[in-house]
Amino acid sequence: MKHNFIDKYSSLSSLVHKIDTKIKLISFITIAIFVSFFGLSSKILVLLLLFLIFISQLAKIPVLFLLSRIFVILPFVCLISFSYFITKQNFLDVLNVVLKSYTIILSLLILIQTTKFNDLLTTLKSFKFPKFLLLILSFIYRYFFVLTDEVEKMTFAVKLKQQKKLNLKTLTKLVGVLLLRSYNRAEKINKAMILRGADRNL
């Protein structure tokens, strides 16, 4: 089974893909800081969003794909907006928070979808990003696919045995087995690292 959930469009060829990873990373950080800490008006945020959408189209990232990824964070945005609405009770402020969230998420999506993950990690390393966090990021990326495969296989196995739909009890068991398998795999990876000379300082 093949998966490319995280950086599906990173191997495309476009003007945005060709921009140096350092420039893209600095741009993302700048946008994130400005949007988070400066009181930008909703009009400016809308303009920034439109600009990012234009960039995403220049990078040939399908709109539907972007929407599907953006919807993943919708529950969190709704929760934050709701709490904000209760305290301030001002619709424009809530809108501002929503726009801010989506601007940051869209710029992050553009960064990830136009940069190979390995290049991104190399750039983060050159920016003196903590080694330990880089290792965790690289492991998440490397083993995300392996775990997805395992979940798929386990779900198939359950479906073959069970005629009814997956219930909570079965799901809990699946999560338990997945955790045990992950632990087992982590132990073996650790052994492989030690055998190849890894030290405690990573």
Add this chain to the structure above:
Amino acid sequence: MSRTIIEVKNLSYKYPDGKQALKNISFEIKEEQKVALLGANGSGKTTLLFCLVGLLDYEGTIKIFGQDVKQNAKEIRKNVGFVFENPDDQLFNLTVFDDVAYSLRQQGYKEDYIKIKVREVLEKLEILGYEERQPYHLSYGEKKKVCLATALVNSPKILILDEPTSNLDPASVREFKQMIKNIKTTQIIATHDIRFVKEVCDSVIILKNGEIFSYGDISLLENSEVLFSTRLL
């Protein structure tokens, strides 16, 4: 074949739950000897391999190149290449190049030297051009070759292979077999594949329930009684 390079005396190991995995194992392996470690599932093959490289806390003595494994494990591992059964346990980097270069980088070699060494080993295993590919997206056979490359890049004096032919298609098994035959080092190969053993190895250790059932040259495999009683046939 001349000097003894692996010496195991009264090796025993218990799993953390108290179950005895290995009992009083003793054997010797000489330089450039190719030894097959045979045994049914759960007979202790992988556990024995992990003990040899000092990954488990065993009882008894293991000496490699005359050095005690418990005391000099780090130094000994520099001269031992280990290929795991499941490539996904071994290939943990994001590109093939990074995976093959990993042990050299850990030893502090310069990038120019690492590039030359990685290129050399990839060329030898006919996977040159795979440097920037992600291990996850390779076929199982290709992953196995990359695993072998990660073990060979250090020019090890001992090569340990855990189930090298499991899950491979017949063509890949033939290819892998040829590669292993061409590698001139001491080898310990844990496997169930009798045909593979007959073509590659010169001696055999057969394990049964954590103990050595039989130990000798390859002619042992002609004895079908031995193979039946150890569930190898």
